Amino acid sequence: MSQQQAVTGMARRGGRSAPAGGRAIEAPPLAAPAMVRVKRLLLADRTATVIVVGAIVVALQIASIFAPAYIAPPPTLIVARMWTSLTVDPIQIAVTLARLAAALAFALVVGTVIGIAIGTIAWIRPYLRALVVIDTGISALSWMLLAAFWFKNPELRIFFIMAVLLIPFYALSVYDGIRAIPKDWVEMCESFRPSRMQVLHYLILPHIAAYVLGTTKTVVGYATRMVIFAELIGSAVGIGAQMGLAQANFDIAAVIGWTVLLVALNLFLQWAINRVEGYVLRWRPPVEVR
């Protein structure tokens, strides 16, 4: 390495260089572009996710060497079980997705209607709000046990559990949305002397769309967990039921396989809702925080 190369190298590392004159000068702190790129890559969300997933796979592989397959199955066995689930019995996933979609759609509609009623009809407000608040205080397990007594049909049972768990989220969020409508907008709208339905159509529904979508994003993960739980205790079909079966057969690879599929399903649903949100709320200005 020549003297010039050595000096350049020191300068790049932000160190001191001693030129021929003998007096040490402070080199400017230049960051190497390659290092910056690597640092940026390491801090990216996608890279971090890949690294974390890789670490879990490695940990599972190491654990599988020391523990029996029914405790820590090797990643290859888990992938094989996942492949079987996807190709041999895809109906289980479809059934869970259908239950989830039906319950979410029902809760969205009913919860929105209840929220609008709370927000716009003064005499009904305290009663409906009390009902919704009491509902939020009842645990999911209580509803599951009650549903097991009340409904014989497993579909109805799961649907009921999901509905009573999800409706309060939408109702309270929509109520908050209505309270957040600026008074100026209401006055402006009323200056044209609209009917109540027109106020709902032109002002309230477009305004609460953001709240409904935000709630959907928040509850979709919770709803997925609840539908699996409800299937586990109340159905013979669906991902939850299959996980229960796998657990009974000490097939931990299938349990982990289904879990991985559930995570993927949840990520897909979040992505899909984000796309819908991006379209419905396309009027929103981008927010830039300094």
Added chain:
Amino acid sequence: MGADAASPIITLDRVTKRFGDFVAVDELSFSVGEGEIVALVGKTGAGKSTALNLIMGNLAATAGSVRVAGLDPMADFAALRGRLAVGFQTDRLLPWRTAVQNVALGMQILRVPYGTCMERAKQWLARVKLEAAADKYPHELSGGMRQRVSLARALAIDPAILLLDECFSQLDHVTSKALRGDVSGLIRELGKSCLFITHRIDDAIEMADRILVLGAPARLLLEVTPTAAQRIDQAAAAVLHARIAAAMGDEDENAAGTADAPATATDLHAC
């Protein structure tokens, strides 16, 4: 009461509005004739907006009567549909609607077919010189542009009566002056009756056929009719400006304790 108007379209007769013990409007009487532009001038807190809310039918008078197009604006709320429009201090555009959709809102509420709504809304945007911004959302428009859209929204329903509530006060001087000229030109061209509220005396002199100066609580202190010369000639306008300002100033002195010698009667007779 301004009895000049041959056929008054807005009439307030000894109207009082109290909120508990607080008197916001005190035996206020005036009228606005068909095709007339009347300015209500008063300081902040003079009860101008309360008077406007009484005319809009958002509030009921404690005493006296309010008639708009021969109707009680509160009791006959729906009957005034499409006959009354309001331009507000802030633009109040709905952020999820584009400029053209915002202009169309009033027409949609009046159940005009959607295609006609959009066509007329585009025509109105062209009249307020914003045809190029038709598909822009409010956050993409400047303050002046948004206020133009807001005024186009009010005018698009072709109302007989236009109420303007300080709708130029949020804009800078240059934008406000340009918009005032455009709006008063449009109102005169269309022959609308207009009652506009402002605390800026210059706005009133420039736009109004008649100026009503209010004291606090809202009661008539002074009524003047600016001449064409006063609108054009700066010196003449300055004299009128000073007279209106003095009336508003006298009101302050009255409030300070000279209640026995109200300036209202003197000024009204002088007028």
